[in-house]
Amino acid sequence: MKYEKNLSKTEQSASTEPIRSFSGLAGREPNLQPSSPSAEERKRILKARARELAQEREDDKTIDESLEVVEFVLAYEKYGIESSYVREIHPLRELTPVPCTPPFVLGIVNVRGQIISVIDIKRFFDLPERGLTDLNKVIILRNNEMEFGILADVILGVLRVPLRNLQPTLPTLTGIREEYLKGITPGRLAILDAAKLLSDKKLIVHEEVET
DSSP: OHHHHHHHHHHHHHHHHHHHHHHHTTOOOOOEEEEEOHHHHHHEEEEHHHHHHHHHHHHHHHHTTEEEEEEEETTTTTEEEEGGGGGEEEEEEEEEETTSOOOOOOEEEEEEEEEEEEEEEEHHOOOOOOOOOOOOEEEEEEEOOOEEEEESSSEEEEEEEEGGGGOOOOOHHOOSSSGEEEEEEEEOOOOEEEHHHHHHHOOOSSSSOOO
């Protein structure tokens, strides 16, 4: 009987100790709630975001302060013309001379039923010229009042020129009068002022000419 009592106490001890052990863990649940950032952390996040926004504005400003141009070659010299004034580029075909026009007016071409005069800017600026070939192209320029084409030997493509890279024009360097140039890049690309060319009355070819 004494043995049974001792055994009973042992069983009771074995059965109650685990309960006490697990009950000690009860109520201590893991903290799954995200902690709120401290005031210092919020300040750091706001500063980082402000820097990102400032960089985005700077990138947009950089894009705005550049000029997209069509780059072409004429008589071994490289030129650029603002793409916003370029309607299209057309092969030089079936050029018809027009009498009683200045030498820099090469003639007219028919582009899908529209008559376009073609200007040789080399002749217009009294620069050495190169003969015509079947590979010549016509860059058709236009604004709200004027439309004509300028001659090109080769079209190199479209590129964006940062305005900060444009250097003051030097007539002795290019032979082109300063009022028709926006500037020259370090790579000696002469950027023509399309607005000035389109507004120059000397480049207007009248439909009626004296005979």
